[in-house]
Amino acid sequence: MRTVTIQDIAREAGVGKSTVSRVINGTGYVHADTVVKVKDVMTKYNYQPSAAARSLSKKESDTIGLILPEVNNPFFADILKGVSQMVDKCGYTLILCGSDNEAAKEARALEAMRRQRVKGLIIVPANDYSNETAHAHMEKLLRELGCPLVVLDRPMLRMDFDSVTTDNFSGAYSATEALIRAGHKRIGIIAGDLNLFIGRERYEGYCKAMEQNGLAVDPHYVVLGKFDRQITYEKMRQAIRANQLPTAYFISNNLSEMGFLTAIHEARLSVPDDIAFVGFDKLQGQDIFNVPYSHLEREVLTLGSKAAQLLFRRFDNPERPVEKIVIVPRVKLLGSELLVTRAEG
Amino acid sequence: MRTVTIQDIAREAGVGKSTVSRVINGTGYVHADTVVKVKDVMTKYNYQPSAAARSLSKKESDTIGLILPEVNNPFFADILKGVSQMVDKCGYTLILCGSDNEAAKEARALEAMRRQRVKGLIIVPANDYSNETAHAHMEKLLRELGCPLVVLDRPMLRMDFDSVTTDNFSGAYSATEALIRAGHKRIGIIAGDLNLFIGRERYEGYCKAMEQNGLAVDPHYVVLGKFDRQITYEKMRQAIRANQLPTAYFISNNLSEMGFLTAIHEARLSVPDDIAFVGFDKLQGQDIFNVPYSHLEREVLTLGSKAAQLLFRRFDNPERPVEKIVIVPRVKLLGSELLVTRAEG
């Protein structure tokens, strides 16, 4: 049961293979009767043209590459969904690689994408390559791809690629401001990795909001959680034991939130009675558990589909100027930001 | 800046292209010096051979297809992770399609996989095709693929493909038994879609456990949630209003659990004080929210990687007998199964 080729179809339909090709691609003139005849044979044999042969011949594939740092992180899973739907809808095929946040794996993924001659690539960088040489290296790799690409979610230092990112500064600013409006004075931050661009941006948004409202940033209330669940947990444990808690935190991302909550639960503290917070990301499933955790909202699926659209638009017009889409997250207040006043010890 | 080809490398290295091919693939004899020379040139130009040309020539691609019903469902995201890691590790490239649980999209995905001439396919079927004609049609599509394939997670009626599935019967049995051991007598079930194989299996596991322990299945306590969050929510609302609650439920899947919890929260009932339960699946993030929901545990990443391994093993030996791996889930008791005794109204 050999795979049937265009040649087989041509023979069976009694035409040349270029005619079959025309029918498949809807290119050039071909007699209506011939079309019917050829289509019949194709259906009969359930013929599917070889993507490899086609892309070899056309010197262009119909595949889109996607590189994600963690494929099973709910946030990236949503992005994947957005990309996948769009890619599907537009008749492309998706090639997916995970980088596990490691530059080395990312580089390997990029090589795979090159071998596949993907028509375009969407990448959430493994890190932000803020280090000058690392950045140069990464940029070189991306250039070598020789295809349109969109950088998603994690901005890279100095990049002139199309991109879809989040306004981290304004997000952090609004979240902090919400806490201030709720009446908090002693507000801390669980900061992310300050070596990362987004970590710094969020930190600065927080500082700015404090400053603009005449509040000082107390270093005791700055927890360096590094966007990591375990590290945040440990630091928060220390802070709780040292009895060095503000009345509220702005928490820089979802993993930090998890670490924070674990520590809080362990110490039998409750939100917002003992400690208030607003998180940068929504915790997956918090609606199900009926918990009032305030957070910043962004439509993650949209992040993915916008990235795909950007890519397709560049296919259509390679010369268009670089476009950078920046999503501004909205504050969603559910109660965890509240200041619960009570007699203090 | 044209893409560099094997011909370019050959010319630059002063050898024939077959020699370059040999170096790339490590096949046949080639002088050590030549190897070095060729490799140098390849590195210099950062050459990556075209996957399309290669698979055209070898009549075999290095891609693995994966079709998932919902790419952003945490459960499938974990499966994806498992598959992706394995595929990566073994030097293959992953092509991903989503079916959105629709047979039509699934069929389109299968066509895409055929065009790509994937070397193997892993599929979580959009449904179980228990209807005879639907099943026949699906089986035909799968056969037509003409490549090894592994059916994952959702068993199909009468399939003689390699597969990795869960023992639904024994899972439901153990979960129900756990409730019985906790002292419950009036135990209900939130059943899934009984048109689906897994829905029936779980229902039967529940019945069997009841029977073996001398307990009757009270039809009032059988909620037909159809594996759907919204439907379960509505049915549970009715049951609550009608004041027709057992002391505990076995809940057939995670979406049902969500619907159940929403109804419970709305009615201001609490777990396990007012109502106890054991769910078939773990709710994503329940550890974070510190809730004591008992459930069945299975290593989801492993589901994915096992499926990939099964596929690779079949590549090595196409004649080996069909292998069906069945995962038996373990009961994990966290408190929601407890029988809280108290004076009744």
Next chain:
DNA sequence: TTGTAAGCGTTATCAC
């Protein structure tokens, strides 16, 4: 409107 033939970038089969 259709068929012929060249070419896409590899691998595989030969001779040398």
Next chain:
DNA sequence: GTGATAACGCTTACAA
């Protein structure tokens, strides 16, 4: 050890 050369299955001039 190595280099021509013929596939592989398709698209695309170019002829007819």
